[in-house]
Structure formats: C-alpha cells, structure tokens
Amino acid sequence: MTGKLERLGVQESVEAIFPPSELAAFLSDLPVDVSVVDEAGIADCDAVVTRNHFDALFEVDWIHSTQAGVDRFPLEALAEDGIALTNSTGIHGRTVGETVAGYLLAFARRLHDQIASATDRRWERPEWDEAFTLPGTTACVVGTGTLGRGVADVLGSLGVETVGVRRSDDPLPEFDEMYAIETLHEPIAAADFVIVTVPLTEATRGLFDAPEFDAMRSDAYFVNVARGAVVDERALIDALEAGDVAGAALDVFETEPLPETSPLWELDEVIVTPHAAAYTRDYFRDVGGIVRENVERIGRGEALINRVV
Numbered sequence: 001m002t003g004k005l006e007r008l009g010v011q012e013s014v015e016a017i018f019p020p021s022e023l024a025a026f027l028s029d030l031p032v033d034v035s036v037v038d039e040a041g042i043a044d045c046d047a048v049v050t051r052n053h054f055d056a057l058f059e060v061d062w063i064h065s066t067q068a069g070v071d072r073f074p075l076e077a078l079a080e081d082g083i084a085l086t087n088s089t090g091i092h093g094r095t096v097g098e099t100v101a102g103y104l105l106a107f108a109r110r111l112h113d114q115i116a117s118a119t120d121r122r123w124e125r126p127e128w129d130e131a132f133t134l135p136g137t138t139a140c141v142v143g144t145g146t147l148g149r150g151v152a153d154v155l156g157s158l159g160v161e162t163v164g165v166r167r168s169d170d171p172l173p174e175f176d177e178m179y180a181i182e183t184l185h186e187p188i189a190a191a192d193f194v195i196v197t198v199p200l201t202e203a204t205r206g207l208f209d210a211p212e213f214d215a216m217r218s219d220a221y222f223v224n225v226a227r228g229a230v231v232d233e234r235a236l237i238d239a240l241e242a243g244d245v246a247g248a249a250l251d252v253f254e255t256e257p258l259p260e261t262s263p264l265w266e267l268d269e270v271i272v273t274p275h276a277a278a279y280t281r282d283y284f285r286d287v288g289g290i291v292r293e294n295v296e297r298i299g300r301g302e303a304l305i306n307r308v309v
Helices: 012-016 020-026 055-059 075-080 093-109 111-119 146-157 185-190 210-215 233-242 283-300
Strands: 007-011 033-037 047-050 062-065 084-086 138-142 161-166 177-180 193-196 221-224 247-250 270-272
Touching: 007 012, 007 020, 012 020, 012 047, 020 033, 020 283, 047 283, 062 283, 093 111, 093 146, 093 221, 093 247, 093 270, 138 146, 138 185, 146 161, 161 185, 177 185, 185 210, 210 233, 233 247
Parallel strands: 007 033, 007 047, 047 062, 062 084, 138 161, 138 193, 161 177, 193 221, 221 247, 247 270
Antiparallel strands: none
16 A cells, blocks of 8 residues: 555444544554544545444555454455455464463363352362363364464463464474364364364365364364354254264354354353453554554555555
C-alpha cells in the first residue's frame, strides 16, 4: 500500500474482544486521525481495524483484522480491488498456548470434574487411577504456525513431548519431532493429546472426521483452538459418545455461539469455552503494535507487515 493515510477507524465490531475506545486511545499519538466508527462511518476512513467484514470496507485502502484467521474476508475480491488486508498473526502464541496448557492440566488433574462437583456442593475426589501428571505424555500439534509453536513452547515447559504436523516434515526448534500432513494418522495414533491449531482453508476444512478419530487412542484427548469447520462436529460427538476418544476441549465450533441443543454441553469429558482462547487484557495493545508499525511503514513508503492481500 502506498499513499497518504489520514483517517484510521477502529470498527465497533472489535467490542467482541476489547473496547474499541481502548485501541483508539492507544493509537491516539499517531500522526493520523484515529476514531471509533460504526458501519456507516467506515466509508469515511482510509484504513479500518475490524473483527468482522462489511461491504463498506471496499471503500477503504487498508483493512487490519484483529484476528490471525482471515476466513471472514473475501480475499479474492479485496485483491481485485487493490485493497490491502493485514492480520494479527504472531500475537496469540503465548495466550493460546497457556489456554491449551490449562485444558491439559484440567484433564490430567481432573480439575473440570472437581469444579463441577463443587458447583453442586459435592465432595468428590477422583478415583485413585484417574489423575496423572503431564511429564512423559505426548501432544501432537496439528499446525505449526504461531499458535502451534506457542502451544509447543508452553507444553514443552511442562514436560510434554511435542510432535508437530505440517506440510513438510522439516524440523522446527519448538518440536521434538515433525511429521508431514500426509502421515497425519501416524502421530495422532501415538499421542495422549491431539491439538488442532491450523488456519481454516479449503485444504483444512473437515480435516478431522471419523477416520481421524478412529485413528486416535481411546484414552487420548482432542483439543481444537483452530476453527470449528476444521472438525466434523458430528463425527467428534459420535467418537466421544462411543468412547473412541477420552474427551475434548473445544474453543471453536461449526456454529457459534454453540447451540443450547448441542450434545457437547452435556458430555462429562468435554470442556467448552466460548472462542476465547486468545483473550487477554493486553489484546488491544498487541493488535495496536502491529497497526502502529504499519502506519509508520506507510509513512515511509515501506511494505506492510502481516500482509495477507
């Protein structure tokens, strides 16, 4: 993107993750006008920070997504119109990594059961052979981008052996072992935990279906912090109800919010969180750091970082 940037809008849709006024205030020292805008105000901006896509965004020069995933945006149409799209990849590794560690610790230490018991005022300890510790277990992390590497980094510090799956089997320092996606069934068949961190693309849509859950061990746990559509939800529910997998921690779903009628709410060994794995009080600062860098780059006539389109 080249040209003069005069007005930057913080779209109200970011309210889902942090107050838009906080980001606007954080960026107020930039040499451009920064303000919170509603949908109607988008067209008056040169650039917009947003969580959601709006047709009015075709009127701006640069869009910044507050999320790493950009499946909400019409990428081809934006490219055809010459509109730059950047994302927030790179900021969620630690937050998502710690959330995943929390899931694993809950399953290992039976915390989810004990919280449920306490809610009902029941004094119930785990069975003698239910609880375990994480050192010596193996986590297969499917997707080795920012999220996957963040998960591996945090889990590695807890003594978990981390196995990665990506397009090639070229090694990465955060992982103890690497597999190519074509051999997916081999590493998931050996893992205590299978953790999905891939972006949603046509190649990853429905990546985990009945054959993948059949390949997993019956005492293994499944974790999804990627996108709901990466998993066939019905196949997962069937596997859980049949005891083909031990349990699941799910932050994303095919339909969000998760419908009240979903069987996932009722399954004892399922942890449901509301697409909040990356949430942190520093979220607006993390996003703002990328936006600030790109505003400065535009002023210098340099290429944008985190550019997707």
